[in-house]
Amino acid sequence: MNQDQDQKPTPPPLATPPTRITPPPAPPPAAYDPVRDMGATLVERGRRSLAGSTFKLFLIGVLTLIMLIPVFKIWSLLEERQARRDAAVSEITGTWGKEQEIVGPVLVVPYRYTVKTQRTEVVNGRSTIVEAVEHPTGRACFLPSKLKIDAKLDPQTRKRSIYKAVVYGGQIAISGEFQTPSFDDLGVKPDEILWDEAVVAVAATDLRGVDTALALSWNGKEIPLTPGCPLPGFDTGISARLRGAFAADFAEKAPAAIPFSLNLRLNGSKGIRFAPIGMATEARLAAAWPDPSFCGAFLPAKREITPDGFDASWSVSYYGRGYPQKWTENGGPRADKLRESMFGVSLLTTVDQYRTVERALKYAILFIVLAFAGFFLFEVMARVRIHPVQYTLVGATLCLFYLLLLALSEFAGFGIAYLAGAVASSLLIGVYTTGVLRNGRRGLLTALSLGGVYGFLYVVLQLEDYSLLIGSAGLFIVLAAIMLATRRMDWYNRDAGGN
Secondary structure, eight states: OOHHHHSOOOOOOOOOOOOOOOOOOOOOOOOOOHHHHHHHHHHHHHHHHHHTHHHHHHHHHHHHHHHHHHHHHHHHHHHHHHHHHHHHHHHHHHHHOOOEEEEEEEEEEEEEOOEEEEEEEEETTEEEEEEEEEOOEEEEEEOOSEEEEEEEEEEEEEEETTEEEEEEEEEEEEEEEEEOOOOGGGTOOGGGBOGGGOEEEEEESOOTTOOSOOEEEETTEEEEOEEOOOSTTOOSEEEEEOTTTTHHHHHTOOOSEEEEEEEEEEEEESEEEEOOOSSEEEEEEEESOSSOEEEESOOOSEEEEETTEEEEEEEEEGGGSSSOSEEETTTSOOHHHHHHTOEEEEOSOSSOHHHHHHHHHTTHHHHHHHHHHHHHHHHHHHOOOOOHHHHHHHHHHHHHHHHHHHHHHTTSOHHHHHHHHHHHHHHHHHHHHHHHHTOHHHHHHHHHHHHHHHHHHHHHHHOTTTHHHHHHHHHHHHHHHHHHHTTTOOHHHHHHTTO
């Protein structure tokens, strides 16, 4: 047998099995530590909250403050427009007539008094005190015992560019009587009185509307009135010289009462006021103006206001004012004392469009906060994410409302301007919210809610006396609604859900 055939093949060597690495045994679980575990839980929740609701609220607060920048810019623009309006009104009234203040008539009687003075003179190189006697002239003022004023105004509206001013033409009838002037209480001797230079003066702010010659009826005689007012503190007016025929009457046989009367036709603007200089002052004032504002130290005793105009009357005693019936120039009341006692009417409305826009601007921060709060509630309750850029665009629309309100109110009434601006802003935000929240109902709800807030603000602006009460109540209701809507919300779990 062949040796090669009898030899068996050698099997291949077996592969070395892989070495197994046995992991070390796990360490035993740490013992429960409540302080450590609670701290870890709070840290984790705080981290999630910072990334969720807390951070979003902080961001919304920052955006709210940023929105105040355009609000302040609109406020500056409002002040600029007010200045332009005031300048235009001043130009109109400057050519027509200013607000009228009428004081008089007042009887002014000059007198001389003696004053001893000392002065130093140099005589032969030596200073010597020399006494001198001077006789300067003073003035004594006497107010009427009875004064009756009957005025009728014819208001008109004048325009310059887009601005308006209220002006009027006035017919004023003044009558009454003076008691015989007595210097007994004034310390003036009879031989020092200059009766021949006595005048009756009427102070008036602006006499440019006088288009006819004026005359004073004094004790039954007509005396022409000339420009000029000797009353201290009053620059413009008219006066009548009583020289000649009345000198002897005053010195020797003056009557117990001296009647007087005069008629004035004046142009003025804004309003008119009178000084109650009589011991008993009766005044009546009427005008075809449906919205008067009675002003001054005394309110009318009777008034009748209709859509066609008003008719008011005053009855004022001299006990209600702070100056006497007669005085000398040295110890008499100042002009501001007389002005403090004036009464009358203003033809300007108490709230114009600029003042109302200014009041509305004060609620801008409230609007922005309410709108942002509504969007934030949509985020936390409807699980919708809203980007800060979208918050910013909504805030810009709310700010633009005030600019529209200011611009439109200069051409239309405040109510129409407010309605147009509110509808435009509400619709724009509603349409935008429909796309942001991906839901037409939510967009409609946002528009209606914003419209309701605009309507609430309009009511607050109209109720000037109760605006603080109504505004506070409204804010309380809104805050209560937000708290009730979120009272069962677990903010930690909400943030843990990744939204």
